[in-house]
Amino acid sequence: MTETDPIDDPDEEGPVDRVRSHVSENRGGMLQDLVFAIAWVTVVSLLYDFAFANTPQWVLYMFMLAGIPAYFGFFLSLEMAKRQR
Template structure:
């Protein structure tokens, strides 16, 4: 099996999840960029990077709580 075949298979299996990941990333980066363009204009650059880095736990927290809510509604 070639790398291209593996890639196609992976995308076929995880298409919806990859789309959600991309949407979250675009929304997070957009929100942080807007905050630092209009609200925290004078903040140091390292604070901007910390907000970007905070997207990692925010991502896992959001999808973990979403999964818990789905389980609660199902049962």
């Protein structure tokens, strides 16, 4: 049997400290992600409830899934615009 180092090193920070440091390092990006997600879900829900009220529920799911390429497209175009400025 071979000896191995213990997985938990007492000098390392705990999971709460790791989450706290991750959030503090990425605060701006996480806030942008949250705002985009809330805005997308709100717009899609309103469209589905009022404009497409008679459509099947899978249309709602397709609209929600469309948020993934919309997210990346929006933020990539935003980065490109910032670089060209």
